[in-house]
Amino acid sequence: MTSSNDVLSRIAILADDLTSAGDGAAPFRQAGHDARIFLTPTAEPSRHAVGVSAFDLGSRVLDEDAAIVRIKRAARRNASADVLLKTVDSTLRGHVAAELRSAWAGSRKRAAILAPAFPAEGRVTVAGVQYVRGVPVHESDYGRDPAHPVRCSDLATLFPDAVLSQRDEAAELPELVDNGNLIVYSASEDGDLDVLVAAVPRLDEVLWVGSPGLAAALARRCARASGSAGRLPARARRPLIVVGSTNPASRRQLTELLARGDVQGVTVGVDPTPAVEALRRATAPILAVQTPGERHTPQTAHALARSQAAVVQALTEDLTVDALVITGGETATTVLEPLGATGIDLLDEPEPGVVRGSLTGPLPIPVLIKAGGFGDDALLLRLCHLVRHQPDLGEDA
Incomplete structure (x- = not known):
């Protein structure tokens, strides 16, 4: 539910590919916010735009150096958003570590929280390790992905300076945010992600980094009491x-x-x-x-x-x-x-x-x-x- 402190005008989503942009924006759309996906990395929504702007930055297919530059520029352009979400693949494909650090630097947010779990699809984080249906992601089919093979499932290895957190330690999150920490949060069910989002007093102080599971938790906190339901497109002939x-x-x-x-x-x-x-x-x-x-x-x-x-x-x-x-x-x-x-x-x-x-x-x-x-x-x-x-x-x- 939306708290009295969560009166939001703009939500920005920085995605490394098009499906991630859609997956990040869709929960907010269902929560009553208007939403548009922009297909070009340099797209600029209206200065007075409200609702959700999701940007397909196409960074997953770039080399790491080019991805870092593109992500940092996009984070800088959208740093004033009330909620800034950097999507990552829930199987950790792509330049996960480099893009997180680049987005954090560009946004200048006080802290960054990484929560890549997507429990609805069997992607969970346990003690900082990412699993797909019970298998560490680097041992799953995603470790053999022809374009973006996953080599490491342990987020503590990818982010050695991060603080690990989980549901029963959520009371410590406000202090960790105040201290400017990078926080890796383990979650096995949607309720764990709801606890995470509820524990942070100000959403705009954090660079949120995660998959559709985190997007949905943020959207539940930021739900609008009423909003445009949208109109269904016409039936397709073919x-x-x-x-x-x-x-x-x-x-x-x-x-x-x-x-x-x-x-x-x-x-x-x-x-x-x-x-x-x-x-x-x-x-x-x-x-x-x-x-x-x-x-x-x-x-x-x-x-x-x-x-x-x-x-x-x-x-x-x-x-x-x-x-x-x-x-x-x-x-x-x-x-x-x-x-x-x-x-x-x-x-x-x-x-x-x-x-x-x-x-x-x-x-x-x-x-x-x-x-x-x-x-x-x-x-x-x-x-x-x-x-x-x-x-x-x-x-x-």
Whole structure:
């Protein structure tokens, strides 16, 4: 619940990829705040903007030095926000340590609190060690991630100067914040994160660093008694499912989807033309385009991603499809850039790790974006049903 001290006008979220930006903003949207995702790192919301501004800084795909510069500049631009949240992947992929320190320096906040747990997805922190469904993250599939393998699960190793804290030590948090500490907070359930957020008297004195679990706890404290509920986008006549993530969860979801008789899909090659022509000839009400599931060299993977983006651009611009369901933050960024989209007006988070909204720009179509590793095997089936059968504008939900 919102306390009398939590009258907020601006919440800023600094994310290392697009799905993290959506995951960070969505809980605040559900808590009654207007929210927009900005797709360019240097985007500047209106000086008088209120609500949530989430910035996809794209830093996960940069080298560490470039990521440090970009994060520090963004933190400096948004240092005056009432809540400043730097997202990190709940499996610790990316430049976690370097980006935290860069954001902290840029924001000049008194203290920084790192709480990467996302209990709803089985990602928990125990005595400073990050686990995925009971396995230390570096021993899980994320330790074998082809693009961003996780090498260390122990946050005390990544942050040797940090103070470790947990639920039964929350009473000490105000003093630790006053002393300007970097605090690593262990959490195994959502209630642990609620205790953390409730224990800090002033949210604006802290750089908050975490995953959707922490974002949701902050949003619960900052919930608005009333707010714009948003309007559902129109039903999609024909959505396009875009799978670029190689995560096994996304590939299982795609297999489940393609087993249906009303879905036609293609695997894109380096030349997008055959895929475009095949999908234009397709008669099914749901279309899908995927990159090959096997690993490739970085150069080939980049070429395939660009080819997939060209397929999406061709099919949206000629109105073959009128909505997008995209898996993977890097895939979403690559796909949306050629469409001229500048952002996403966020509607809601229909499932954990999934955000729904409308593109801002020349093609204001509905879009759903799913983090690669989230969801059960039937998730893409449910998202297709949602985008095709949601109420039209003006109808009751």
